[in-house]
Amino acid sequence: MESSLAKKATGSVEGIYVIGDVAKIGIYRTLRKDSLVGVLLSSKLQTWDRGQLFSILIQTSPNSFRTVYCDLATKAFRYVENDKLTNGQFHHYDLKKLNIVSYANFRSNDAYIFNTLEPNIQYLHLGSFNGSPENLKIAKAFYNRIKDTLTAPNLIVDLRGNIGGAAKCANQFFALLKNYSEKGKVFVLINGMVISMGERFALRLKPIKNIKLFGETTNGMIAYGNNDGYSPVLPSGRFKLYPTNMPDEAGLLQYEEVGVEPHVFLNNKSDWIKQLKVIIRRTTVN
Numbered sequence: 001m002e003s004s005l006a007k008k009a010t011g012s013v014e015g016i017y018v019i020g021d022v023a024k025i026g027i028y029r030t031l032r033k034d035s036l037v038g039v040l041l042s043s044k045l046q047t048w049d050r051g052q053l054f055s056i057l058i059q060t061s062p063n064s065f066r067t068v069y070c071d072l073a074t075k076a077f078r079y080v081e082n083d084k085l086t087n088g089q090f091h092h093y094d095l096k097k098l099n100i101v102s103y104a105n106f107r108s109n110d111a112y113i114f115n116t117l118e119p120n121i122q123y124l125h126l127g128s129f130n131g132s133p134e135n136l137k138i139a140k141a142f143y144n145r146i147k148d149t150l151t152a153p154n155l156i157v158d159l160r161g162n163i164g165g166a167a168k169c170a171n172q173f174f175a176l177l178k179n180y181s182e183k184g185k186v187f188v189l190i191n192g193m194v195i196s197m198g199e200r201f202a203l204r205l206k207p208i209k210n211i212k213l214f215g216e217t218t219n220g221m222i223a224y225g226n227n228d229g230y231s232p233v234l235p236s237g238r239f240k241l242y243p244t245n246m247p248d249e250a251g252l253l254q255y256e257e258v259g260v261e262p263h264v265f266l267n268n269k270s271d272w273i274k275q276l277k278v279i280i281r282r283t284t285v286n
Contacts, residue, residue: 002026002041010097013059013085016041017095023072025054025095034059038095045072055093057083064220064257069093082220082257084192087268091192091219103272104191104216106160111135112142113158114149117273121280122152126159126173129197131166143172150180154280156273157188160215164196164225174204177211185283186211187276190262194218196225200252203260213262214276220259223252 005026008015013036017025023043029036038055040048058066060082067080069092080092087104088097096102106125113125124146128135157177177186190202190213199222205211224244233240264279266272 001028006098010088010100016098017090018098019072019093019095023048024098027055027057027095036065043072047075048072060257065090067092084217084219084259086192086216089192101268103266103268103270104160105193106158106189106191106272112139114142114146116152117156117277120152120284121154121156121277122150123156123158123273124150126157126201127162129162129165129167129169129201131169135165136169139169140172143176147176150176150184153184154284155180155184155186156276157186159194159198159202160189160191160272161193162195162198162201163193164198164200166197167200170197170201174201177205178208181208181210184210185280187280188213189272189276190215190218190260192216192219192259194260195221199255199260200250203252203255206260206263212264213260214264214279215262215266215272217259217261220255220257222260223248223250223256 002016005014005016005028014028017027019025022045024041025038026041027036027038036057036059037053038057040050040052040054042050054070056068060066063085065083065085067083069078069080071078083090083092087102088100089095089102089104108125108127111127113123115123117123180186188202188205188211194202195218199218202213202218206213225246230245231240231242266275
């Protein structure tokens with residue numbers, strides 16, 4: 001099976017995937033047209049044996065899946081309503097096709113970053129809108145530090161990996177970018193792991209003049225949410241639920257399991273920041 005999966009085309013959902021350098025997973029179709037199974041091929045963790053079940057996937061559209069994954073460390077199962085396969089990568093578990101480099105990803109220990117890339121290009125990374133008291137203090141301090149420093153004519157706003165949070169964290173940055181767009185151009189990066197409030201933030205920015213979204217479609221977990229942390233364990237002690245308690249007051253159901261599309265899709269052949277720099281230079285020349 002492993003040798004057969006190794007021959008699958010890069011664009012095929014079937015194939016061999018890796019989770020960092022920790023594990024190798026083989027994903028293949030079953031006799032059901034919409035059903036796939038993932039099995040462990042190798043792992044550095046002694047709790048796993050070759051051939052054990054890792055995931056079950058139900059394909060709901062060409063690049064979207066309802067999935068059950070097994071946590072590598074605990075072997076606990078986790079249900080994901082809408083996982084997407086983009087550029088050879090499943091976003092929720094960071095399963096990536098063997099030998100694929102994904103330029104869609106960006107990870108940093110710092111949720112908020114600001115710097116100058118070139119004299120006419122500044123960069124702003126907004127990696128979280130977490131509404132915890134601790135993060136609200138961090139976000140506010142960052143906002144106060146950079147609110148008067150957006151002076152370049154072009155600003156890259158990196159939302160990649162922003163899984164959401166609270167409006168009370170996001171609103172200050174939305175107002176900042178909206179005001180900036182009156183005098184400068186904003187280039188917003190989004191990927192498949194922009195979720196919830198991150199998606200709402202991108203959607204609010206999308207129609208504003210001088211603001212454009214670049215990258216790939218967001219995740220599509222946008223209409224509902226849980227704002228009080230209530231996550232009950234069922235009587236068996238084996239299952240934990242994450243119920244929504246937020247109605248779709250904003251009318252975002254049309255984006256649920258669909259996501260927010262960028263104005264311009266970026267390819268996976270080179271670094272996305274470098275691609276945006278080329279676009280910015282071309283825009284400036286024109």
